[in-house]
Amino acid sequence: MLKFPALVSAVLIGGVISTVAHAETQTIDMVIKDHKFSPAEITIPANTSVILQVKNADHAVEEFDSHDLRREKIIAPGMTAKIKLDGLAPGVYSFMGEFHSSTAQGKVHVK
Numbered sequence: 030m031l032k033f034p035a036l037v038s039a040v041l042i043g044g045v046i047s048t049v050a051h052a053e054t055q056t057i058d059m060v061i062k063d064h065k066f067s068p069a070e071i072t073i074p075a076n077t078s079v080i081l082q083v084k085n086a087d088h089a090v091e092e093f094d095s096h097d098l099r100r101e102k103i104i105a106p107g108m109t110a111k112i113k114l115d116g117l118a119p120g121v122y123s124f125m126g127e128f129h130s131s132t133a134q135g136k137v138h139v140k
């Protein structure tokens with residue numbers, strides 16, 4: 030008699046878990062202005078999918094570049110790039126604007 034309620038519970042819990050996993054995919058907006066990232070530092074949860082949406086508001090081309098994140102993306106003036114960050118382990122990951130690296134610096138904190 031206990032088998033059927035147990036199965037129903039398992040299905041319900043499975044539904045809740047998949048809903049939560051979907052809700053955790055978030056988009057974070059970032060702007061490049063005056064050769065600086067804003068915000069320059071973000072914090073995201075470990076082991077989740079996050080889309081970093083980076084708009085280049087400068088008149089110069091920039092390259093989002095991160096050896097830590099293994100991402101490189103050229104962003105033309107006025108354009109927005111989507112950079113997907115997937116399942117990162119806790120830590121601090123640096124990124125920079127390859128063409129203006131003296132000012133364009135940032136960090137992704139993963140907790």
Ligand SMILES: [Cu+2]
Binds near residue numbers: 094095096101127
């Ligand atoms: Cu590089």
